[in-house]
Amino acid sequence: MPWPLAPDFLAPLASWFDGARRDLPWRAADLDAPHPDPYAVLVSELMLQQTQVATVIPYFARWMARFPTPTALAAADEDTVHKAWEGLGYYRRARFLRAASASVAAEGWPGSLEGLASLPGLGPYTAAAVGSIAFQWPTPALDGNAFRVLARLLALEGDPKGRATDLRTWLAPALSIHGPSRTTQALMELGATVCTPLPACGRCPLADGCGARKAGRTAEIPPPARRTQVREIALWLLAVEADGQLLLHPPSDKGLLAGLWRWPTLEAVPVVAPPSAHILPPLTAWPGWTQVYTHRREAVSPLHLALPERFAEAEGLRWVPRGDLPALALGKRDQRLRDLLDTPGATPLEAPDPAALLGLLRAGGAPSA
Ligand code: SF4
Incomplete structure (x- = not known):
């Protein structure tokens, strides 16, 4: 069955987010304008890779007080930066953040998704997230939460990451129409707070159209990820x-x-x-x-x-x-x-x-x- 048009299908999400959004220190008050501080978006996105929101919040506040701009971070020595990151784990992120900040401090923010993706440590997800949340570009960012939500909405079989290109193409018009930052963050928020591994479909703004819910298959979609060997x-x-x-x-x-x-x-x-x-x-x-x-x-x-x-x-x-x-x-x-x-x-x-x-x-x- 062809996928429904994303702008219509996802329309309830945008207004739902106004009432449901968590107040997070890196979130702009105005979701429909470019973010006043793209650096804050970059810092938050790198901190949130592999780390829970509740853990990140105090680190983010301390980090922004200590290194408030890309220039300030680029000027700090590596030991100081690692010390400030201490406890967050996956320390490569701190080094990437400093290197990306040095590039931004020297040359300014890139003007395209490709430019963002070429900054140190920014993979396709982070570049698209910064593009949509900081700059209002219609660049869909698919994190684990977004993949889970989309797999269920569209009743996708198998690992939804294998459909990443199709999903981005499908989503992009919804970002253009409902707002890139708003749509990106709403999708992530739905996955983080409602469409969790055990979903609360009764609170979901998209329940009426959700393929997995209608088929009674929310427990099977998406299939559990293969466990890594430990x-x-x-x-x-x-x-x-x-x-x-x-x-x-x-x-x-x-x-x-x-x-x-x-x-x-x-x-x-x-x-x-x-x-x-x-x-x-x-x-x-x-x-x-x-x-x-x-x-x-x-x-x-x-x-x-x-x-x-x-x-x-x-x-x-x-x-x-x-x-x-x-x-x-x-x-x-x-x-x-x-x-x-x-x-x-x-x-x-x-x-x-x-x-x-x-x-x-x-x-x-x-x-x-
Ligand atoms: S209806 Fe349930 S399974 Fe479907 S998107 Fe909403 S929370 Fe997820």
Whole structure:
């Protein structure tokens, strides 16, 4: 069956949004004019990738107070930017945001969707979202919420992401007629608050035309995404201290924790017998936890190791005065160990083999987990 015309089909959405919209700090009061601060839209869109709205709100406020313009962000050094992003995760976004801001500060905002998409870190979704929300261009932005809503409205079979091009073409006239920013945000809002995985169809402004609701198939459409394979790993997370200094990996450009300082880690196998005081430097342990990433689950065992003196730094490791720790940008896992250092721990019942541990650290061979 051909799809209905989007402007007619989606007409109730525009007026529904006036009453249903959440008051979010990056949202313009006037949905039908270009946004007064496109940079705020860019910041919010990058923060909202992979992160919940409630988490983003206080970060957004602090960020805009600290880096109020693309020029201010471009002028900040990378460590400062990572520190401000600390706790949001997926730190590549902070680096992309700074690089995109530097481009905007130097050359101004691009005048086309292609220009936006060429800014660092802006994929097709983010470029289209900034285009429609900041500049009122009829560039449909399809995030996960929008895909779910459209799949149900049009009763699409299979993964709706495979129909992205058709869906954008279908949506564009609705953006032109009802307003790009209003329509884009209304669709996302409907997906976030009404057409959720367990939809509240009774509150939906589009219920009368919804294909999945009429067919009684809202639970099947869209089909659940295939689960990504998650790797399980057990780690010792090591705070090695000597002479008031701690050993850390400085930030690298690549990997899950790019741009962040990291504690050394050792895979927690094989576990050796409980340490005896006369062969090991003093060890302190705290209860462990499970750190969950998209593709990886870490069973983390935090450990503090007090050495009588520092050894020469190996490549990829650096001694850092303990007083400097609060200023370093660390990922969530490593922040937890930083916080634990100020709390009492206990002598561990298990420990890594001390010779292997020190050998690995001296060789700089601790895995970059
Ligand atoms: S009627 Fe239900 S399934 Fe259809 S778009 Fe509305 S909330 Fe989603």
